[in-house]
Amino acid sequence: MLSDYFPSVGGQRAPDAELGATLRDFVAQQQGPISAHLRHRHTQTNEIGRCVALWPVLAHIAQESGGAALALLDVGSSAGLNLGVDAYTLCYHCGGASVHVGGAPRTDCRCCVASCVGSAARSMGCANLPVAGALSHRLGLDPMPVDVRDTDATRWLQACVWPCDLVRQQRLALALELARQHGWQVKQTGPSCIEAIHAWLDGLPSAVQPVVLNSWVLCYFSEQERARHEQAMIDLVRQRGVVWVSAETPSLRPTDMALPATPPHDSKGATLWCQVSHHAGEVRQRALAWSHPHGAWLQWLG
Ligand SMILES: C[S@@+](CC[C@H](N)C(=O)[O-])C[C@H]1O[C@@H](n2cnc3c(N)ncnc32)[C@H](O)[C@@H]1O
Numbered sequence: 001m002l003s004d005y006f007p008s009v010g011g012q013r014a015p016d017a018e019l020g021a022t023l024r025d026f027v028a029q030q031q032g033p034i035s036a037h038l039r040h041r042h043t044q045t046n047e048i049g050r051c052v053a054l055w056p057v058l059a060h061i062a063q064e065s066g067g068a069a070l071a072l073l074d075v076g077s078s079a080g081l082n083l084g085v086d087a088y089t090l091c092y093h094c095g096g097a098s099v100h101v102g103g104a105p106r107t108d109c110r111c112c113v114a115s116c117v118g119s120a121a122r123s124m125g126c127a128n129l130p131v132a133g134a135l136s137h138r139l140g141l142d143p144m145p146v147d148v149r150d151t152d153a154t155r156w157l158q159a160c161v162w163p164c165d166l167v168r169q170q171r172l173a174l175a176l177e178l179a180r181q182h183g184w185q186v187k188q189t190g191p192s193c194i195e196a197i198h199a200w201l202d203g204l205p206s207a208v209q210p211v212v213l214n215s216w217v218l219c220y221f222s223e224q225e226r227a228r229h230e231q232a233m234i235d236l237v238r239q240r241g242v243v244w245v246s247a248e249t250p251s252l253r254p255t256d257m258a259l260p261a262t263p264p265h266d267s268k269g270a271t272l273w274c275q276v277s278h279h280a281g282e283v284r285q286r287a288l289a290w291s292h293p294h295g296a297w298l299q300w301l302g
Contacts, residue, residue, distance in 0.1 A: 002026040008163040044146060045160050046078035048175045049168070049295025050215050050247065051085045052092070053273050056300065057288055058085065058135070058211065061243050061275070065209040069136035073200055073210065075193045076217030077140025079148050079157060080186035081175045086135055087182065092298075136208050139200055140186035141193040148179040168294060192225075194232045201240055212236065215247035216271070216293070230254060237278050244276040257285040260301055269293045
């Protein structure tokens with residue numbers, strides 16, 4: 001059976017000479033449902049491992065904003081699981097050396113990070129990680145959101161995780177359960193989220209610092225859509241005091257931002273965390289961190 005090869009459903013068999021024929025038989029038997037999935041579904045993922053970088057990024061923004069409460073808008077939020085950044089336990093390890101995330105730059109230090117769900121307590125191996133200001137408002141926007149109460153949709157989300165990666169599978173299941181309890185709100189938008197971002201900003205109290213995030217979203221945009229999104233975000237930074245955080249592959253960084261030195265280890269698929277904000281009458285673009293795409297390590301640059 002094909003499932004024998006899939007650890008995500010209990011399989012333990014390593015790929016061998018029979019795999020090809022088993023796959024062919026499976027596809028022949030399941031042609032109807034497979035065709036329907038191919039016609040109607042898109043790859044859909046929501047990776048809370050990214051919170052290992054998101055949390056220090058928010059801490060950094062809170063610090064720069066004088067400790068203001070933060071309002072987080074996650075554009076392309078999928079099921080909205082990263083809205084729960086302050087509900088996860090983040091564990092930072094670094095081979096005995098202390099890691100200064102958000103403090104003095106330590107570009108020489110590789111920080112191996114694991115994030116786990118299940119406790120509101122934070123266990124920080126990282127002594128200098130500043131505490132982020134309170135997250136007073138949070139909202140996700142997505143043209144194709146995943147409703148965490150929809151079993152069919154969440155099964156598809158789980159099916160899109162690499163079947164050999166049981167750690168991510170289990171973490172996702174726990175995060176979905178937590179999201180059902182918390183009810184973090186995700187709104188469905190049209191193909192562009194810009195109008196909805198304006199509406200969200202209109203409803204915020206003036207004392208909070210709005211942060212608009214996109215993580216692993218811009219690869220879904222055409223070149224033109226990406227240029228429009230970037231311009232709209234820079235306008236929001238300039239005119240409405242938004243801090244824009246863009247966490248994407250380096251080629252999708254904000255156009256005018258210089259590329260920092262790539263991490264010496266494991267740079268394949270690395271995520272570049274960029275901050276665009278308004279300082280002393282100018283729009284400033286900075287690279288804050290590199291991270292593994294699923295949060296297995298973090299290299300702070302900020
Ligand atoms: C790879 S997932 C990333 C989800 C989440 N940001 C994360 O880091 O886990 C990409 C998300 O972008 C959304 N998306 C696709 N086109 C979009 C658009 N035009 N505007 C906003 N989101 C979009 C998809 O529906 C999907 O939820």
